Amino acid sequence: MTTSFLLIILPAITILLIVTARFRKHYKKKILRRSRETWAIGIYEGHSPVELHPPTGITNPVLTAKDITDISARFVADPFMIKTESGYHLFFEVLNKKRNRGEIAYAFSKNGIAWMYCQVVLRERFHLSYPYLFMAEENYYMIPECMGSGGIQLYRAVHFPDQWQHLTTLVQGKDRFAALVDPSVIHYRNRWYLFSYSLKSKNLHLFTSETITGPWKEHPKSPVVCNSPNFARPGGRVTLYNDVIYRYAQDEIPNYGTKVWAFRITELTENTYSEELAREKPVIQPGDEWWNRDGMHTVDPFQRENGEWFALVDGFSIDRQQPKQ
Template sequence: MTSLSGAAAAAPPLRFGIMCSGTSFAAWQARCIENLLELPGVEAALLIVDDNPSPQRPLAEKLRQRFASPTTLWRIYQRAFLKSGSPATWPVDLGPKLSHVPVLRCVTKQVGKYTQRFFPKDLEAIGSHDLDFILRFGFNIIRGEILTVPRYGVWSFHHGDPERYRGAPPALWEIHNREHVTGAVLQRLTDGLDAGIILQRGYFKTNASSYVRSRDQLFFGGADWPAKVCVDIRNGRADYVDAPPLATKAPIYRDPANRQLLRFLSNQARSRITDQFASLFRHQQWGVGVIDAPVHEVVGLSGGKALSHPVRWLSEPSGRFLADPFAIEHVADGGTKLTIVAEDFDWSSNIGRISAVESTNSGTFGDPRLLMNFPFHMSYPFLFRHDERWYCVPETNEAREVCLYAFDPATLAWEKEATLLRNRRIVDSTLVHHDGVWWLFGTDEEQGANLKLHLWYADDLKGPWQPHPANPVKTDIRSSRPAGRPFVHEGRFYRPSQDCSRSYGGAVTLNLIRKLTPTEFEEEPVSSLGPAPGGPYPDGLHTVCGIGGRTVIDARRDVFIRQAFNAALSRKGAGLLRRLGKKPPVGTR
């Protein structure tokens, strides 16, 4: 949940209104409102209820639209699958939570087929409530003076990337057109059609096998955005509220015609079959490689092509794989030894542990040596050096904690130093000391492990750690989840991240961090690093770690693994039994 900085908490409260049809809201809208109500210094001040009469259509027109319309199949699909099968749109009654809020019922002036304008008496009544913003969950296309009555305007969601998809239905055309990513924005409305001021923006993985799930993640995924804008306003970091409006010439989509819906359903069915086949027969086997070049050259910051250097791949342990590699260099036996610490995943137990692989004097690597073995999954052993000591923060999100370990590279011994975060399932924690402040980057398993980037900061490595007030600071399936050690090159600060838009661990996006303060965060993607199509691991890449003049990476190939097939088959059988109302066998995961 977002939070306020100390000075902002004492400021006058932000007052908001809600355009709606009553106190019953779709679940995702209710979550938006609840997030706002939970935020200190923000209060609901007015319900602006749509009191326009429902349009009455002749019976003949109703029958034509139901049975002879070019969008008949879409209407049938909506009734059959969306009304009851979409948790994001299930009704939630907020009457008890909004019982103290004044209600203003408004009838608007209809202009054309879709546009509505408020009458002067209602504008005056709304203005008397001294609103800071209005959240639009009702009415149609709103234009006119109402847009300037609240101090920060009228806010509205558009579930689609407005620079590519305008219109409706949300998230459908991306599946129809086989897009890997579906966008969404929260915007401040202007009088221009689809020309809002972007307040928040996010990019989600298109779930082509399930329209309901793809749309629901879009709805729920932006439910914290109004609260985030409020936090920025209270912290004096919301200049974007008055930014220039979006100028887009993207096509305007409408409800799909019958033939278009059939193509959409075909794409959805094809994707579902492909996903089911992959879960049974295509499994991710990862490998770790060493590149004899510094990280800035490997990722293409020196003018050359990214990943153009030869890779020395480590041998694969039988029945296992190594992934998430981090490396250190230290002096041993009269030379410089490279030690790689990585996730060591066992297909039989379906659990990752932490192992180390050490280089020999001849430059080869020995067998993995087990370092950490706990009764829960471990991965991403983030290594860093501070005050002449090496530390490691492995991912232990199943234990709901982030822990700091001291590491001795000479003996490969570990000692727990501190618990940095508790009761959070943080994924791929990445620490860095920047401008005198410690920063911890990570995503949250419970909010989508690949989607939303969170930040914490501290004056001391061992804490206490404070959440960034703008958390989650980023919503982007293409560049949120950490993917290795951040680094500085030519005075610029870069952060590797995973691009999971096509598949988990599909590629690495390199971000240039523009702003990193206790109240601000801003970064932009500058390059992408993908697997070599002709190499032994052509299907993915999700970790890059520089150490001196060398870089370690991991990459994947998708192959059939007998143990993974058995586990997937067991899960599917258990799921089928649950749907049939029977109890799965003991031990089925």
């Protein structure tokens, strides 16, 4: 090797080694942090779906990993609920300690406050979370986050609430769509709209279809939010209230799952899209209790008959005792 070649290649190798070492250190630190997170599910209440606060007369959290009886669980998170004549049905992620993967579990309540855990209702070979639950055309559907499947998947209940069947792939994971997470849908003015977040680009993508099963196409204005770890990632049910659509966004700064913002969608058609921040304060953010002191990241709101609102939310705390090396 010539001296000039060495003078060029050696600094480049040194820089590469430094960058690699820093990445490994950061990645290890992130993994250790996530392994110390304890997630739980609680209830918030308020006068609107974008003004929520800790409840009075309810002891949070209402569901923790200790309530899970059929598997060894590390945490519960991502609550999505639906109400029927029989009561309230709650679906959520439970992290299976043995498999180290998320599964979808189910709990039931007569009043929406006191919950009885039932069982895991959906598990796959890949990680499952964020079980976005909704009803359409007299069928119960679920679009869970399942990035490991290679696409956005739609499930239908063949026997509600405990038997679910994969129906179709809504968006196939190819190239930039391979890492779309937290899919969130709404049916509005005879069309379906689906939001999903790209982990790589930090963009919020929007898709639309005439029917829930598709075919789905990317919206002309997509991505509707670009390069924003603060405001792009979906954080709960897209909600229609007083003819206004609200979407929730989980804030990943300074860390994943820090808080949730609400955006008012001011225009949504097959060809147009616009939104604005609904309020200057987060809808939910870290609280004073042990279960949500370090962050909150999912909101599923419902309006009571008296006009007031309550929401299933999740939160986490970090075990600050350093793990043994």
